[in-house]
Amino acid sequence: MIEGDGHLLVRRLTSVAALSEAEKEAVCRLPVERRLVPARTDIVKEGERPTHCCLVLKGFAFRYKLTRSGGRQILQIHVPGDMPDLQSLDLPVLDHNLAALTPTLTGEVAHDHIHELSRQFPRLASVFWRLNLIDASVMRERVVTLGQRPALSRLAHFLCEMFVRLRSVGLTEGHAMRLPITQPELADALGLSYVHVNRMMQELRGKGLIETGRDTVMLPNWSDLANLAEFDDAYLHLTPWERPEPV
Amino acid sequence: MIEGDGHLLVRRLTSVAALSEAEKEAVCRLPVERRLVPARTDIVKEGERPTHCCLVLKGFAFRYKLTRSGGRQILQIHVPGDMPDLQSLDLPVLDHNLAALTPTLTGEVAHDHIHELSRQFPRLASVFWRLNLIDASVMRERVVTLGQRPALSRLAHFLCEMFVRLRSVGLTEGHAMRLPITQPELADALGLSYVHVNRMMQELRGKGLIETGRDTVMLPNWSDLANLAEFDDAYLHLTPWERPEPV
DNA sequence: CGACCCATTGAATATAGTCAACCCGGGTGG
């Protein structure tokens, strides 16, 4: 059962599709098993065949793949409300790892329960599908970013994306967001060296496009930042009512 | 109705899941409208809401996104048997473009027909889902390639992937495959300049890892090439019986 | 034949990576 936090999943689902009251209640009644995962700890690993999906309730998680030559590519940062391994419902064997970035409270939801829910509420099934497809869309945009954009734009784009995603689940305050990620981790997400990430951060700060604090980032000049990043949130497929005008 | 070529879709489907005879026949009876698309022509564009899915029957297609600064990122090359915009079934508005790479024979399949088929054969529905999820998996691997691998490995990885995918639908002959893609196009797929792609091709040729002809590529030394590329086909999620030993 | 696109080459340049330090703050153990 998801109380309180349950609204977060509902919030995430309604950010991509409209739900009826009955559907919202059914989602909140979903049985979840809470688990507190320490920072920098794997939640599920490549090659495993999970029987549960992981719902992020509190904290940040991330998915990554390792290369033989010792590299690590961070595929996606996950925020509360996300279900990072939703795909395991229909693609049994995991092709990447999921880990906690910060100490993270997860809710494990049994595949069976989701299937049951989907049977009762076919429209919910399609919302879950939609989440999977949006994840794929985000990955495509990531490909564009890594393939076509220079370092500074990559960083800017990442920050824009995180801000919009966090805002869509109500986790921003004005221009500020909590983003507890280190520069080495950012480097693995952006396909850059951490030294270079450091320099790009300084450049963004120098241009007045970001202000950073301990674990927080402020975007005081959204339009210039979004412009530099060539950011357009269409690929996040948010419903219009969850896309407030840029602050 | 798909005759002849229809086997290609069946072939693709069985490459990722087992099908019953009834299911195979139902797939072959799917009504498709054939269309011949000239090379370098858009099939569906970003922002559109297609009512049909595109099945590649003959030739090669590709999906791409343009950036404001004039860049083009090719997301994926599609081979016969692929359904590049399958996602439009549940994510109505397209977030990227689909075009023909060569003159391409496509089969348009109405969304309604696929939905009907999925209703009659629920297991087929999950196979179509699986295709979507595999596409997402491929995109993740693309992120790893662009983020972590140097130019030479990127090219090698791309060639390995194309070879395995073509082989899984029976479109290779020994170590050879037809791959009608120009170096500028390769550059847009790999996030490199075409000049550099040219140099990397020469380097692969010099090492004896590839031999190129007009529109064809031979991989005479699979193990060294796969090693250089750090290629592991797990992310393609092929069923074991469709993964012949590397030649 | 001429236009155009692709493949190829060389030289100059730019972007990003590597190496090697240093500082700082938080946490640990004495």
Place this chain on the structure above:
DNA sequence: CCACCCGGGTTGACTATATTCAATGGGTCG
């Protein structure tokens, strides 16, 4: 309480990888 350690952020100098620019040759197609 303090010394120490460790990891993250920062800096400078050097290197490497990849891009840009510019030019050439070969095919194909009107």
